[in-house]
Structure formats: C-alpha cells, structure tokens
Amino acid sequence: MHKEGERLIPINIVDEMKSSYIDYSMSVIVSRALPDVRDGLKPVHRRVLYGMYGLGVFSNRKYLKSARIVGDVLGKYHPHGDSSVYDAMVRMAQPWSLRYPQVDGQGNFGSMDGDPPAAMRYTEARLKKISDEILSELDKETVDFQNNFDDSLQEPTVMPTKIPNLLVNGTSGIAVGMATNMAPHNLSEAIDAICAYIDDKEISIDDLMKHIIAPDFPTGGIIYGYDGVRDAFHTGRGRIVLRAKVNFEESHGRNAIVVTEIPYQVNKAEMIARTAELVKEEKIPGIHEIRDESDRKGLRIVYELKNDAIPNVILNMLYKYTSLQTSFSVNNIALVKGKPKQLNLKDIIRYFVEHRHEVIIRRTEYELKKARERAHILEGFMKVIATQESLDKAIAIIRHSATPQDAKEGLITEFELSEIQAQAILDLRLARLTGMELDKIRAEYEDIMRLIHDLEDILANEPRRYQIIKDELLEVKEKYGDERRTEIDYSGGEMSIEDIIPNETVVLTISHAGYIKRTSLSEYKVQSRGGVGNKAASTRDEDFLEYIVSATNHQYMLFFTEKGRCYWLRVFEIPEGSRTAKGRAIQNLINIEPDDKIKAYIRTNDLKDAEYVKQMSVVMITRNGTIKKTSLEAYSRPRVNGINAIEIRENDQLLGARLTDGDSQIMIATKNGKCIRFPEEKVREVGRGSIGVRGITLEDGDEVVGMIVVTDVDKESVLVVSEKGYGKRTAVEDYRITNRGGKGVITLNITEKTGNLIAIQNVTDEDGLMIINKSGVAIRMGMDEIRVMGRNTQGVRVINLKKGDEIAAIAKVEMDKEVEEEENTSVDSDNPEFKSAPQTGDNAVSNIGNEQELRKIEDEEAEENRRIEDDGSDEE
Structure with a gap:
C-alpha cells in the first residue's frame, strides 16, 4: 500500500534497463575507459595532471606526498575511489609501463615482478619535465573547460599538449562493448612522421612508416616479424609478436641462455615461476637451473642448460611455451569529437595536428587580445604624460577631485580616455611619471605594436601556423627524443635493419x-x-x-x-x-x-x-x-x-x-x-x-x-x-x-x-x-x-x-697492395x-x-x- 498523496508511475522494466544500461555504457566509453585522440589521456590521467598542475608540483619543485595529490584530485575533480586515482598515478610514474613517464615518483612505485607500490601515505610525487609540455599554455584559453562534478570548479576537457601522447605512450582500456589497446612509439620517430605529414597532407601510410618504423616498447625486446606492425599502421588493428632479447653465454662450464630484455607487460616473477613449473613437468627438458640476476643495473635472467642440451632448441621451446614470446594486439580506438572511432596511423597524426593547429590559433588570439589591451593602456599613458603640461593638468584634476570616481570622470572628459585607460592612470605609481619612465613606455608601446602585427600575421597565414607546429615539435624532439629500445627482427620480411649495421x-x-x-x-x-x-x-x-x-x-x-x-x-x-x-x-x-x-x-x-x-x-x-x-x-x-x-x-x-x-x-x-x-x-x-x-x-x-x-x-x-x-x-x-x-x-x-x-x-x-x-x-x-x-x-x-x-x-x-706489408691492415x-x-694437431706456434x-x-x-x-x- 502506498501513502496518501504519493504517485506511482508504472514503468516497463525492459525499457528501463535498456535506457539505463545505454546511459551507463556511454558514460564508461566517454568518461572512463577511452582516451581522447587529441591528448591521448583518459579523464583520470587528465585530472591527475591537472590536479598536480593546480598544486604546483612541477619538475623543478619539491616532491609532495602522494596522498595529498590523490586527495586533491578526488575532492576537486574525480568522484571515484582513491585507489583508481593512485593506481593511475603510479602507472604514470613507472618507466616499464610508460615509454615516457609523466610523473616523477619517489619511494616504492612497484616493480616489473608485479610487486605492489607502497601505500600513498609513504610515497611522494611531482610532475616529470615532459609533462610541462602536456600542460603548457593551459592558462592561455587554448582549450575548453567544463564544470567539475559539483559545479564548484572548472577542469579542462583536453590538454593543449605538444607531445603526441597517444602515439608515444599508447593506452589500454576496456569499455562496454569495446576496448582499446594502443602501442607506445618512439618520440623522435613520431615527431619525424608528424613533420612529414605537415609537409605533405596527402602522404601515404607507407611513407609515414619510413619515419615511424614500428612501436617502441619501454621494456625493449624484439618485434618478431613485421606483418602485424604493417596491419596496425594501415588499419588500426594488428597482432605484433614480441620476443625477449636473448644471448648465449657459458656459465659455470655450461651453456646458458641469458635474457636481458623481456616483452612489454610481462610479469617477470610469474614468467620465471611458470618456466620452473614447465621444467619440473618435463615439458621443457634440458634446463639445469633458472636464476634471476636482475639488479639496479638492469634485467638479467639466466637459464643454465644441461650438458647435452642444444641451446637453440631450448630457446625455441621457451618462446613457444613461456612469456619470452608474447603478442600485443593493437586495437586503435579513441574518442574523436566525443565518439569512439577506430584509427590508423595517419588518422592519429591528422587529429593531433588539427588539435595543435587549434591550440596555436587560440593561443595567438589570447596573446593578441592581451597585447591589444596593453597597447590600449599605453596609448592612454602617452596621451596624459606625453608633455609636462598635460601631466600637470592630470595631476591637478586628481588632486582637486573629491572622490576617485570624480577623478576618473575628470580624466575621461579632459583627455578623451576610456574608463580602462583612466583607471590605469589612477593606478600609476608616482615613480612612473619621470622622464626616463616615459621613454620606457614609448619603447614598450613600439614593441607591443610589432607583436600585434606579428600575431595578426600568424592568424592570417595558415602555412606559418603549420611551420610553428613543426618548430615546436622539433624543439620537443631535441629535448626529449631518444634512441628506440625495441629492435625489429624482420625475419625475412621486405625491410631490413642493414642500414644500422655497417657493411664491413x-x-x-x-x-x-x-x-x-x-x-x-x-x-x-x-x-x-x-x-x-x-x-x-x-x-x-x-x-x-x-x-x-x-x-x-x-x-x-x-x-x-x-x-x-x-x-x-x-x-x-x-x-x-x-x-x-x-x-x-x-x-x-x-x-x-x-x-x-x-x-x-x-x-x-x-x-x-x-x-x-x-x-x-x-x-x-x-x-x-x-x-x-x-x-x-x-x-x-x-x-x-x-x-x-x-x-x-x-x-x-x-x-x-x-x-x-x-x-x-x-x-x-x-x-x-x-x-x-x-x-x-x-x-x-x-x-x-x-x-x-x-x-x-x-x-x-x-x-x-x-x-x-x-x-x-x-x-x-x-x-x-x-x-x-x-x-x-x-x-x-x-x-x-x-x-x-x-x-x-x-x-x-x-x-x-x-x-x-x-x-x-x-x-x-x-x-x-x-x-x-x-x-x-x-x-x-x-x-x-x-x-x-x-x-x-x-x-x-x-x-x-x-x-x-x-x-x-x-x-x-x-x-x-698499398698496405700489404703493414700490420693490422684493412x-x-x-x-x-x-x-x-x-x-688435426695442437695449438703450437x-x-x-x-x-x-x-x-x-x-x-x-x-x-x-x-x-x-x-x-x-x-x-x-
């Protein structure tokens, strides 16, 4: 029975479930699991960066307790559990998870063995230097802001990033009815490809692949075969086979297989434990002992072999049965204008360049607006303090006015000033009224007019804007570019690594x-x-x-x-x-x-x-x-x-x-x-x-x-x-x-x-x-x-x-002939x-x-x- 005055509205449960589930799935797709194609960030990562930006924990400031950062992000922007924020921040600081980490962590942030990080009350963090490029010019109206969850604050909808973050760091996420798994790439290669696209918008994906050769994983390893890479770049989907980097050594008189780099996202401890099980079950015969000799200098796993084992055969079995060989299934899905879309390499580059172009227009408009505002004030100064006579007149008006409002109106009437100009003159310090300061004002005005002319030229000249994008990207490459870590084994493919190896x-x-x-x-x-x-x-x-x-x-x-x-x-x-x-x-x-x-x-x-x-x-x-x-x-x-x-x-x-x-x-x-x-x-x-x-x-x-x-x-x-x-x-x-x-x-x-x-x-x-x-x-x-x-x-x-x-x-x-009699001749x-x-015989000389x-x-x-x-x- 229902109470007096209550109204019950009967609803069909099927319709209610349908509409509720669609709302939920759209929420997960758009505001949780998928990155934006422009800055490559999911909302939680964007909020962590923006929260740290708000707290001022930049790369040149001291570290701040992680709990303080997480609390700030939770309270202001991200109404979810604290672990969701801390786990995201931890991953942003792990050099084996991100190709170019965005957070600089101090303390225990986990390990490749799957060890958990210390609790947030024990660790500290600040932004990495590269994150400055993601957040740069956020204060210049370069991107749209939106209300936070309780409408008390504003947060950015996207970052004005100079880093092609989606390409260089990749991402993975499971939404409802769709998932994304994007591989990381080398920053230098990515920037070269973007510059090639800017030079020729009709460039083919094959030509782009001359610059951005293949994904580049933070843990190194070897990409085995090139077909998956080609598929991923052309269609946005492809299966890339990854192998550990291996060499053969002799250890304690036995042959040994030594692993120095493992595939991306492989848990080292689990891999070793699983291999030990396979050896015990005699699925992989011929291994005498497995040792993890990794230390702070780098990763090193030693598989010591029995005397009668053939190393190459054992290695092939390790590739077949253990995580020494894994595959990375590329599925490039990102949000384009709020909708999920599958993207090939050229699409990702195109959307990033469009975003940078928009940021540069908005930044230039903002700088132009500020320059014009300053020029307007300087024009007022020059009207009033251009001559001794006009200056004396202005001082007299101010002195004889009963209130600041009277003084302002008197100046406006006398010198035909705007309200802003009159207020700026009232706010002037007396020291600015000297002759030397007047010269400075004139010089500043000339500089500002030159700047206004330059900014107007940028807004009127599209090729120049694209040149600015290129120049800024090349600057980023100069600062943060590095060598690729993941090698490519073309295994009889069409391309080859011969360019890297001198033909001696x-x-x-x-x-x-x-x-x-x-x-x-x-x-x-x-x-x-x-x-x-x-x-x-x-x-x-x-x-x-x-x-x-x-x-x-x-x-x-x-x-x-x-x-x-x-x-x-x-x-x-x-x-x-x-x-x-x-x-x-x-x-x-x-x-x-x-x-x-x-x-x-x-x-x-x-x-x-x-x-x-x-x-x-x-x-x-x-x-x-x-x-x-x-x-x-x-x-x-x-x-x-x-x-x-x-x-x-x-x-x-x-x-x-x-x-x-x-x-x-x-x-x-x-x-x-x-x-x-x-x-x-x-x-x-x-x-x-x-x-x-x-x-x-x-x-x-x-x-x-x-x-x-x-x-x-x-x-x-x-x-x-x-x-x-x-x-x-x-x-x-x-x-x-x-x-x-x-x-x-x-x-x-x-x-x-x-x-x-x-x-x-x-x-x-x-x-x-x-x-x-x-x-x-x-x-x-x-x-x-x-x-x-x-x-x-x-x-x-x-x-x-x-x-x-x-x-x-x-x-x-x-x-x-010329060097025939010389020693060590080439x-x-x-x-x-x-x-x-x-x-047959011995080794005597x-x-x-x-x-x-x-x-x-x-x-x-x-x-x-x-x-x-x-x-x-x-x-x-």
Missing part, C-alpha cells in the same frame, strides 16, 4: 668442433711468403680450425652439412670475436643435429631478390665424386630447422658447395692429385630432393678434396696445395676440357715429399693467400709470390713447416671466396726458417720440376 668485410672461422666467430679482417697480419705466422685462434684441446670464410655483414651464409642439409644465417647474426677468441658453438646459432658437421658454405646476396635467385645455381660435390646442381631459388626461403639440400648415399658425404651463374667451368680435384675440367652446362639442373650425377670417376682409395668454379679462364689460374707445404699455380687452359665423369688429368705430382693434395682454389695475382697449419698458425701472403708453372710438377714450397706439422687449410683474400674484399679442408734456406730448397725443387715436365704424361 669480415672473416668467419669455423673450427673442427663447430665453434664459429666473425672477426674484422684487419685483425690479421700481412706477411711475406715464408714469414713467421701469428697465432690465429685459441681452440679447445684436440680442436683446430677447419673453415675460413670471408664475407660482408649484409650477406647471407648458407651452411651445408655432410649429411646434405642446408641452414641459413645472416653474417651480422654470427657473434663477433677477436682473432684469438674461441668463438661460439654453432649449435647455439642454428639447429644442426648433434652428429652432423658443416662441410661447405655459400655466401650469397639478398635471397629476396627474385631475379638474382633464379639466375644463380648451387653446385654440390660429394667425397665419392657425385655432383648436383640446383637453382638458388630452392634455398631462398630460410627455415629455422634447415632443409634437405642433397640426398647422401651410404659411405659418402657432402664435401663442398659453390654458387654459379650458368656460364662457369667446373674443376674437381682428388687426393691423389687428379683433376677434371668440364663446362657447367654438362650438369643439368635438378630439384632439391635429387641425388645428383657422376662428376669424376675415382680410382680405388682416391677421394675428392675440392671443387672450383672458374668464370674467367684468362685471368684466373688454378692453385693446388699439398699437406706438406707444396703448392703451385697453373693456367686453367693447361687442363683440357673433357666430359663430366672422366678420370681427369694430373694436377700435382704427388710424392712422399709433397704429401696428398688437400685443397684446390681459383686465384689471380691480386688475391692474397691465407694458410692455416694444423698447429693453428695463420700466415698471409700475396698470390703474386707464387709463380704460374706447368701442370705435371710437384710445385714449390709455399710454407716452411716444422717437423710433424702439416697444412690444414688454405683460403683466398683479395689484397690491398683489407677490402668485394668478392672473396674461401675454402679449406680438415686438419711454429718458428719458420729463414728466407735464405727457403730459396735454396726452391732452386732444387725448380730443377726437379723441369725434369718432370720434360717427360710428363697426361692421363685421361
């Missing part, structure tokens, strides 16, 4: 046990033939150098193993080490099987160049003389776990692989000193899965030691070297062209003194030769020191070996091709005999060679 020539060395490193070519010493070598590399016991490869940083390396598989690496991805460093185990870099060994490499240019990969071929040779030719295109799509390159029969193994252009000639040499020469077209191109065809017919006990590809018959000569230090150069024409599959002809007269043939190489006079002994000594010399001689000879001694030592590898480098190499063969003794031995050898050449015979 480097030497790659690979040891028998599979240690690889990249060393600057200038670290090797250039010497004359027969000189004493310098220590080339420190290797483990029973290990020795097996391959030397010259390349430039921007090229690709294809690795071919003896089981016939192919793997890829960019040269700059190979870890750098000094000449004496051991290098990094190759299993840490590519997922090679534990019982497989790298036998050949190919250095290629960009594998994304369709024309290049179609015109080039890969020619492979096995120890038993099988040859196979396949288009480079078959190897142009890198896969993490490698691919099958050639099918290897039992008791055979891949020995070498070379890149050819279709017009070359192939020469294959064997251990017993035989060599065959035939045109490349005799080997037809087959698919990647094929076995190949016969390249040379071997005698019992013989095996192939190497293959060369000759492109310029007249210029190039054939260098062969035997294991006991003998070598010679012979003209290519000395080897007649035969069919593929023949027995070949004698290339080096093999005797007990020379030892077996170990390497064949095509060289010119300009090339240099690098020789590595089994004892680990490296010597470089000019190729012009080895003369061209007949085919059927035993050659000359190219290096004087100590007893028991043998040559392990030879490699070719192009020499820089040797440039446009098209170097290196090859070497297996070796040999002491090679003097030049005189070497010459005597050579004279005897030359006499013997002439005798052999006279009765030499060919074999087919």
Whole structure:
C-alpha cells in the first residue's frame, strides 16, 4: 500500500534497463575507459595532471606526498575511489609501463615482478619535465573547460599538449562493448612522421612508416616479424609478436641462455615461476637451473642448460611455451569529437595536428587580445604624460577631485580616455611619471605594436601556423627524443635493419668442433711468403680450425652439412670475436643435429631478390665424386630447422658447395692429385630432393678434396696445395676440357715429399693467400709470390713447416697492395671466396726458417720440376 498523496508511475522494466544500461555504457566509453585522440589521456590521467598542475608540483619543485595529490584530485575533480586515482598515478610514474613517464615518483612505485607500490601515505610525487609540455599554455584559453562534478570548479576537457601522447605512450582500456589497446612509439620517430605529414597532407601510410618504423616498447625486446606492425599502421588493428632479447653465454662450464630484455607487460616473477613449473613437468627438458640476476643495473635472467642440451632448441621451446614470446594486439580506438572511432596511423597524426593547429590559433588570439589591451593602456599613458603640461593638468584634476570616481570622470572628459585607460592612470605609481619612465613606455608601446602585427600575421597565414607546429615539435624532439629500445627482427620480411649495421668485410672461422666467430679482417697480419705466422685462434684441446670464410655483414651464409642439409644465417647474426677468441658453438646459432658437421658454405646476396635467385645455381660435390646442381631459388626461403639440400648415399658425404651463374667451368680435384675440367652446362639442373650425377670417376682409395668454379679462364689460374707445404699455380687452359665423369688429368705430382693434395682454389695475382697449419698458425701472403708453372710438377714450397706439422687449410683474400706489408691492415674484399679442408694437431706456434734456406730448397725443387715436365704424361 502506498501513502496518501504519493504517485506511482508504472514503468516497463525492459525499457528501463535498456535506457539505463545505454546511459551507463556511454558514460564508461566517454568518461572512463577511452582516451581522447587529441591528448591521448583518459579523464583520470587528465585530472591527475591537472590536479598536480593546480598544486604546483612541477619538475623543478619539491616532491609532495602522494596522498595529498590523490586527495586533491578526488575532492576537486574525480568522484571515484582513491585507489583508481593512485593506481593511475603510479602507472604514470613507472618507466616499464610508460615509454615516457609523466610523473616523477619517489619511494616504492612497484616493480616489473608485479610487486605492489607502497601505500600513498609513504610515497611522494611531482610532475616529470615532459609533462610541462602536456600542460603548457593551459592558462592561455587554448582549450575548453567544463564544470567539475559539483559545479564548484572548472577542469579542462583536453590538454593543449605538444607531445603526441597517444602515439608515444599508447593506452589500454576496456569499455562496454569495446576496448582499446594502443602501442607506445618512439618520440623522435613520431615527431619525424608528424613533420612529414605537415609537409605533405596527402602522404601515404607507407611513407609515414619510413619515419615511424614500428612501436617502441619501454621494456625493449624484439618485434618478431613485421606483418602485424604493417596491419596496425594501415588499419588500426594488428597482432605484433614480441620476443625477449636473448644471448648465449657459458656459465659455470655450461651453456646458458641469458635474457636481458623481456616483452612489454610481462610479469617477470610469474614468467620465471611458470618456466620452473614447465621444467619440473618435463615439458621443457634440458634446463639445469633458472636464476634471476636482475639488479639496479638492469634485467638479467639466466637459464643454465644441461650438458647435452642444444641451446637453440631450448630457446625455441621457451618462446613457444613461456612469456619470452608474447603478442600485443593493437586495437586503435579513441574518442574523436566525443565518439569512439577506430584509427590508423595517419588518422592519429591528422587529429593531433588539427588539435595543435587549434591550440596555436587560440593561443595567438589570447596573446593578441592581451597585447591589444596593453597597447590600449599605453596609448592612454602617452596621451596624459606625453608633455609636462598635460601631466600637470592630470595631476591637478586628481588632486582637486573629491572622490576617485570624480577623478576618473575628470580624466575621461579632459583627455578623451576610456574608463580602462583612466583607471590605469589612477593606478600609476608616482615613480612612473619621470622622464626616463616615459621613454620606457614609448619603447614598450613600439614593441607591443610589432607583436600585434606579428600575431595578426600568424592568424592570417595558415602555412606559418603549420611551420610553428613543426618548430615546436622539433624543439620537443631535441629535448626529449631518444634512441628506440625495441629492435625489429624482420625475419625475412621486405625491410631490413642493414642500414644500422655497417657493411664491413669480415672473416668467419669455423673450427673442427663447430665453434664459429666473425672477426674484422684487419685483425690479421700481412706477411711475406715464408714469414713467421701469428697465432690465429685459441681452440679447445684436440680442436683446430677447419673453415675460413670471408664475407660482408649484409650477406647471407648458407651452411651445408655432410649429411646434405642446408641452414641459413645472416653474417651480422654470427657473434663477433677477436682473432684469438674461441668463438661460439654453432649449435647455439642454428639447429644442426648433434652428429652432423658443416662441410661447405655459400655466401650469397639478398635471397629476396627474385631475379638474382633464379639466375644463380648451387653446385654440390660429394667425397665419392657425385655432383648436383640446383637453382638458388630452392634455398631462398630460410627455415629455422634447415632443409634437405642433397640426398647422401651410404659411405659418402657432402664435401663442398659453390654458387654459379650458368656460364662457369667446373674443376674437381682428388687426393691423389687428379683433376677434371668440364663446362657447367654438362650438369643439368635438378630439384632439391635429387641425388645428383657422376662428376669424376675415382680410382680405388682416391677421394675428392675440392671443387672450383672458374668464370674467367684468362685471368684466373688454378692453385693446388699439398699437406706438406707444396703448392703451385697453373693456367686453367693447361687442363683440357673433357666430359663430366672422366678420370681427369694430373694436377700435382704427388710424392712422399709433397704429401696428398688437400685443397684446390681459383686465384689471380691480386688475391692474397691465407694458410692455416694444423698447429693453428695463420700466415698471409700475396698470390703474386707464387709463380704460374706447368701442370705435371710437384710445385714449390709455399710454407716452411716444422717437423710433424702439416697444412690444414688454405683460403683466398683479395689484397690491398698499398698496405700489404703493414700490420693490422684493412683489407677490402668485394668478392672473396674461401675454402679449406680438415686438419688435426695442437695449438703450437711454429718458428719458420729463414728466407735464405727457403730459396735454396726452391732452386732444387725448380730443377726437379723441369725434369718432370720434360717427360710428363697426361692421363685421361
């Protein structure tokens, strides 16, 4: 029953729920969860900044208790719980949450491990310097104000920010029926993109992306793949894959994976705990121990591996099962004129520039209004105190007036002043009536008139206003711009990070046990033939150098193993080490099987160049003389776990692989000193899965030691070297062209003194030769020191070996003649091709005999060679 006089209005509950829920959802969308496209702030962040602005806690003032700031914001502008304000303020102070923090916190503001901040009564805060740029010119009527919740105060509806805050800090929020998740970006890149937009309003998003390359997260890490970034910039939605920054180290004699940067918004402690669970459940085998070694210098998580674990395999499992790899789903939704809208990169920039343009117009109008008001007063001063006579008259009027109002009216009548001018004269201090002050007033008036003219020009001249926007942005970039923290792994994408990496020539060395490193070519010493070598590399016991490869940083390396598989690496991805460093185990870099060994490499240019990969071929040779030719295109799509390159029969193994252009000639040499020469077209191109065809017919006990590809018959000569230090150069024409599959002809007269043939190489006079002994000594010399001689000879001694030592590898480098004899010479190499063969021995540095003794031995050898050449015979 209802009381007397009450009126009940029946309402349909469905309609009531509908309208109430729509009101609620609109309130959440517009005044809680979504940022404004202009300043990138949600209402709570805007109110925190404005509250701190009102309290005057700027970056150059002392800190203020957080509770005082929160109380002020709550009482004046934000009628919600205190935790909503404090939590927002805490996040604004965390350098791992915001790319450019806006609040400077003092005390415990939480951690990357998800630790909560101290209570607001314990912490203090003030504005960061960058926030001055967000709040600048708030007092110049640059933005609209609105009443606060109880209509007792005014608060800004948007900030007049000079910082493109939505772009650089991003945001995330869940409204009703929609959500937003915007990535942070680098301030310098964002400003460059905005300036490019101002210069050309029709600029395409792809052109903007030349300036703002990708999001830039406060915690660094690596953006893995570029497609998600491209989608996000073009449509406002995209999935960006983020990976931790990882390197491999040795820790307590074990291999270790060391993480130095983790993906954005990952809780470090939770990630480590989850990984430990997975190790316990044996979902990720091979991890011995996990340690968090982070300190105030930076983040460091160490995953120590078991002895038999392959680091690259474990790392891929960590990426797959843990937060070392996460994704950031971009969903650019912001309020545009109070309505939620999905935005692409250009939209965000356009709305920001429009906002800045409006702020500059309003600021200029305000300054013009103030300047005109001041000019009006100065005109009144000059009317009254321009001459002694008028000044005396004004003083007389004031003195003889009964009240200030009478004095004001008297001045207005006498000097034809406005009320404002008359009041300003009444408010003048007596000191301003001196002659010197009058000059100051005149000078000020002239300055003000110049300023008025300038401000009027700004309002009349749109290109000038846009130039002001640019100048102010570039000033902000100068003050607060920094390097990007998040790297981008294009993982075979169209763009590349090659611009950042200098395209230097480097030497790659690979040891028998599979240690690889990249060393600057200038670290090797250039010497004359027969000189004493310098220590080339420190290797483990029973290990020795097996391959030397010259390349430039921007090229690709294809690795071919003896089981016939192919793997890829960019040269700059190979870890750098000094000449004496051991290098990094190759299993840490590519997922090679534990019982497989790298036998050949190919250095290629960009594998994304369709024309290049179609015109080039890969020619492979096995120890038993099988040859196979396949288009480079078959190897142009890198896969993490490698691919099958050639099918290897039992008791055979891949020995070498070379890149050819279709017009070359192939020469294959064997251990017993035989060599065959035939045109490349005799080997037809087959698919990647094929076995190949016969390249040379071997005698019992013989095996192939190497293959060369000759492109310029007249210029190039054939260098062969035997294991006991003998070598010679012979003209290519000395080897007649035969069919593929023949027995070949004698290339080096093999005797007990020379030892077996170990390497064949095509060289010119300009090339240099690098020789590595089994004892680990490296010597470089000019190729012009080895003369061209007949085919059927035993050659000359190219290096004087100590007893028991043998040559392990030879490699070719192009020499820089001007600095050939200098130490630490920088040797440039446009098209170097290196090859070497297996070796054994220790790391001793040999002491090679003097030049005189070497010459005597050579004279005897030359006499013997002439005798052999006279009765030499060919074999087919």
